Amino acid sequence: MLAMNIEKFSFTYPGVDEPSLKNITLPIEKNNITALIGPSGCGKSTLLRSMNRIHDLYPGNKYDGKIELLDETNKKYKNILKIKKENEFIKLRQQVGMIFQKPTPFPMSIFDNVAYGLKIAGIRNKSELSDRVEAALKGSALWNEVHDRLNKSAMGLSGGQQQRLCIARAVAVKPEVLLFDEPTSALDPISTSAIEELIVELKKDVSIAIVTHNMQQASRISDYTAFMYLGDLIEYDKTENIFLNPKEKRTEDYITGRFG
C-alpha cells in the first residue's frame, strides 16, 4: 500500500522560468523507507518540501499534477495540492512531519519541545502530555539520556541529541509520514549511526522519505531509492536494484561516483 503517491508532479519557484521539478511520478510505500538521492541542486529538498506543503510559507510557487496522501483510515487518498485553508494545512502537517538538515530545538525545555506539537493540537491533559512525551523520547532512543533533566533547556543537548529530540517532537504527534531532509549532514559519525538506527526503527509506525547525499546511508537504511537529476526523476526501484544493477546510465554514473 502507498502512504503517498506523487503523480506527474511539477513545481516552479516564483520568479524562475524553468520548473525545478518536472513531471515527477514517485510512490511512497507505507511503512517503508524511500531514499531520494542525486547531486546537489537536483530538486530533492524541493520535492520533500512539497510533500507537507511547507513551500507555502512563501508566496508564489506553482504546483502541477498531484500528490496524494493516504488518510488515517487507510481507505481514501486525498490530493494535498488542493489544500487552501489554514486548518487543512495544520492537519496535513500533523500527518506529515519533517526533520531538517540542522537540529532545530525550540528555545524552551526538553519536555516542552516534545510536547509542543501536542499542545498546539489542543492536548492539555497533564498526564496524557507526559505519557506521550515519555513514549516519544523512548521511541527516539533519547529517554535514558534526558529523563532526569526534562525541564532543562533543549539548547544544552549535543547536536546528535538535539536531532533525536527533533525526531521525538515529530513522532509525538503520531504522523503517518515523516520527511527527513539530510538529517545527519551536520552530525558526527556516531550520532549519524544512532539516527540511522532510529529511522529504521521508526518505520514500524510511519512511512519515511529521506533525502540524503550520502549513498552509503541510502543503501544502508532504505527499502526504495529514487535517483533525481536536474529536476527529473531518473530512476526509481528497490534499493538493492538501484545500487547493484541500475537500469539507467546516469544512475550508474552517479552511484559509482563518476559525477555529483
Added chain:
Amino acid sequence: MEKIFQKFAFSSATLVFIILLGIFITLFNAARPAINEFGLNFIVDPAWNKEVPLSTPQTTTDKSAAQKSVTDTNDESVDVNDYGDSSDDMIMEDEDDTPTKTIYGGLVPLVGTIFSTLIALAFALPIAMGISIFLAEIAPKKIATFVGGAIELLAAIPSIIFGMWGLYYFAPIVADLFGGFQVSLLTAGLVLGVMILPFMAAITRDSMNTTPDILKESAYALGATKFEVIKDVIFPYSKVGIIGSIILSLGRALGETMAVAFLIGSIFELPHKITDPTISIPVALANNFGEASGLGMSSLFYLALILFVMSFAIISFAKFYFLRKANS
C-alpha cells in the same frame, strides 16, 4: 602590533570607566550641599524653591541656621510657584520680616520623569510590537522594506521637532480627548511614546528577523499557526533583543529634554491627574540651570545625580540580565 592594539583597546575601555566615574564624582560634589541639607528626604519632598520660616521645623534639617541664611541670600531666583495656597498669602509672607530659608525637594520632577516615561512605554510598547510583528512576519517583502525604511526615518527626526509638532498639533487633540490641560504629563508621555516608537519597532523587528527560517519552519511543520510561531518561537528566540530595545528606549525617554520641555508644562507642581502639567528632571535642569546659584544650583545637581543613577541602574540591570540570559 598585537601588543599595541591590546594596550589601546584596554586603555580605551579604562577611559570609559574613568569618564563615568568622573561624571559621577563631579555630580556628587556639586550636589553635596543639597545632599547635606536635605538628605534622602529630597526625593519625597514636593516643595521646590519654597521659602519657609526658619523657626518651623522643616522636612530634614540638621544643619546650622547660619549656613542656611547664607545659602538663602545667595538664592535670588525666586519663582512664583505657590503650593496650593493663594498667591496673596505668598506675597504677604515674603514681605514678612521673620527669617526664612529656601527649601528644595525633587519629588515633582522625579514623578514627572517616571510617569512621563511610563506613559511613553505603555503607549509605545504594544504598538511597536504590533509594527515589528507586521514587518517581520506578516507584510510582503516589498511593503516591509518600504514601511521599515519609513520607520527608520522617523527614528532619525530630531526631538525638538517632535516637541513642536506635539505642542501645535498633538496637544490640542489630547486635551480634546482627555480633557484637562494641553500641556501635561499625558501629552508629554504620549509624544515621548511616539518618539521612541520607531526606535523600539526597528530594533524589535531586527531581532525578530534574526530567527532562523529553519526554526520557524520546524514549528509550522508541526502544525503551528502563524500566531503560535510568533508567540512560541520568534518571541522567545528574540527575547533578549526585544528587552534590549525596551531598555534603550526607556533610557532615551528618561533623558529626553527638548520634546518634553515643550509639552510637560514646566511647572513645579505635583500632578493630581495625568492630564495635569508638571515638570521632569531634564526639563527642570535645562530651564533653571542658567539662573540658579547656591543651594538651588546644588539641588539641580542633586536632581542630575538622581537621573544619572536611575539611567545607570537601568542599563546595568539590563546588561546583567542579558549576560545571565546569554550564558544560560
